[in-house]
Amino acid sequence: MTIKEIAQMAGVSISTVSKIMNQKDASISAETRERVLRIIKEFNYAPYSHTPGSSGRSFLLGLLVRSCESNNTLKGILEAARSKGYAVLIGETGKDPLAEQKALHKFRQHHVDAVLWEPLSKDSLLNGSILEEAEIPYLPFHSLSIEDACNIDFFKIGFTAASALIEANHRNIACLLSHEDYTEQFLAGYRQCFLDKGIPFQEQLVFHTLNDHLIDCIASRAVTGIVCSAFSTGLRLYERLNHLHFHVPQDITLLSLRKDTQEAFDFLPISTIMIPYLYYGRHLCQSVIHLAEDKGPVPRFEADLSIEHKEYLSVPPLHNLRKLTVVGSINIDNYLKVQELPVTGKTVSTTDFSLFPGGKGINQSIGASLLGSRVALIGAVGNDMDANHIFAALDKHAIHSGSIRRCPDTATGKAYIFVQPDGNSMISILSGANATLCPEDILRNEDAFKDSGYCLFQTEIPHDVLIQAGRIAYKYGVKTILKPSACSFIEPELLKYVDILVPNQKEINILCPGKSLREQADTFLNAGVETVIITLGEQGCYLKTRQEEEYFPAQNFLAVDNTGAGDAFICTLAVYLQKGFSLSNTIRIATYAAGFCVSREGVTPALIDQSTLESYIRKKEPDLLPV
DSSP: OOHHHHHHHHTSOHHHHHHHHTTOOTTSOHHHHHHHHHHHHHTTOOOTTOOTTOSSOOOEEEEEESOOOOOHHHHHHHHHHHHTTOEEEEEEOTTOHHHHHHHHHHHHHTTOSEEEEOOSSGGGGGGGHHHHTTTOOEEEBSOTTOTTSBOOOHHHHHHHHHHHHHHTTOOSEEEEOOSOTTHHHHHHHHHHHHHHTTOOOOGGGEESSOOHHHHHHHHTTSOSEEEESSHHHHHHHHHHHHHTTOOTTTTOEEEEEEETTSOOOTTSOOEEEEEOHHHHHHHHHHHHHHHHTTOSSOOOOOOOOOEETGGGOOOOTTTTSOEEEEEOOOEEEEEEEESSOOBTTBOOOEEEEEEEEESHHHHHHHHHHHTTOOEEEEEEEESSHHHHHHHHHHHHTTOBOTTEEEETTSOOEEEEEEEOTTSOEEEEEEOGGGGGOOHHHHHHTGGGGTTEEEEEEETTSOHHHHHHHHHHHHHTTOEEEEEOOSOSOOOHHHHTTOSEEOOBHHHHHHHSTTOOHHHHHHHHHHTTOSEEEEEOGGGOEEEEESSOEEEEOOOOOOOSOOTTHHHHHHHHHHHHHHTTOOHHHHHHHHHHHHHHHHTSSSSGGGOOOHHHHHHHHHHHOGGGSOO
């Protein structure tokens, strides 16, 4: 191909072609210039007279990268260069500044039209004079420390990822980071999204490794969605969750970044944002050609950050469920281990002492939350450090605490629990703020009943409060479950609003002394209660309704502390009835939850989470739970 042939094909003079080749084409129309350049590029024409240092174009680009390892950015650059009629001279620097300098000199010697440059550091640009002296334009890229570099906007990607989960109504979102060069910028954008949307950012939910603490947060419902900054990390997390019988996205929503070189795994229920390295490479090449042909400022790189598999961005698992409303006592439990329980006239020594949030209101709320229920708690606390401890525990378990009243002049309730080695215990309660609860607290929080399926309450708070709660529950069609603890009498007015009564054997004997279990149960059925379930400790429990009567055996767990067995049983009963299980199957599930609780020390620390409970039941009684 000769210059004469180029001129003939373009329909111009040889002089015009020469002027365009030597960039002396100010008087030539843009249309003619583009037509001539297109033919020159298409046929890779280079004049015989061209030598390094001459003012003509070489249609050769320099590409200086840290590594020539195959990736989609490099692929995109080469594809775009080929489509535009340019050849590419590639230099590799590794981590060697001297190699970087040598490559720049090589580009200058070959008189490249422009250079795409992946600098080793911000200081690398001091070597830019090597190209500037030869009037060779260059474009830094993939360098977050250089302000004018052409980069993928990982700040925007982090912001987009957080925004996607927030728009799906998630608020307790974890971020699982991997060791990538973009991690810091990604996290900055992720964090900024929370600030811009007015949502508190939880620094403790940023994880740099996949560890047991993150899994515990998922199991306790403290986390409902997770953003992973690398797809390989997201896959490892998915495999771990699948092994532990968590269901994605039903139990937890996963959103992960994915490089465009990675297989999509469309069969996995993971939403992804693709990092568009191929498109980025094409943009880089087009931009540096833009510089070489003196067409003005380089356009900013803007990528499509749409969510792949958006159908897996489900709302939090509790969002669509009717919630449980709990009205009850809130205490700080003081646990004392003793060899034998105290009796009149005898002093006992404790071998261990510990503090936990407690009270039946707290116990049942946390237990229901761990089992996958959305929970609102109505109660009262003091204005003290114990109250702060209570609120922290509720927040950890995502329990709505806006219905809890702080009492400025009263201490938070306390329980002193003595536990002997065989698991038997006795409890002494200081009511504190619990005694200040009044019917107005229920009326003031009537909204807590509107979308509720069940209301749990206990007789450790004033009866007029329970009656008011029963009335409001009845108004909104909410089923009620009453635990008659620490009382010798239940108001007939209250019984009218009780659907399920769950006393233990000691409690029912106090309420109805000298009668058989059947007679005791019938007493409350005749008073208007629909269902009576009497828990019998290691003997299981007894069910009595107007239509059925049945004994259920206890599960075989070694008893360590039976203090929280009743609360574990009741919250499980409510959660699984609300999920649509039959009464009989729900009681069987609840006996497993109570068994787990007695095999551990304390109450709230001993309550079982949904994943562990259901995994255990599937091994023991696979037909009890649906697949």
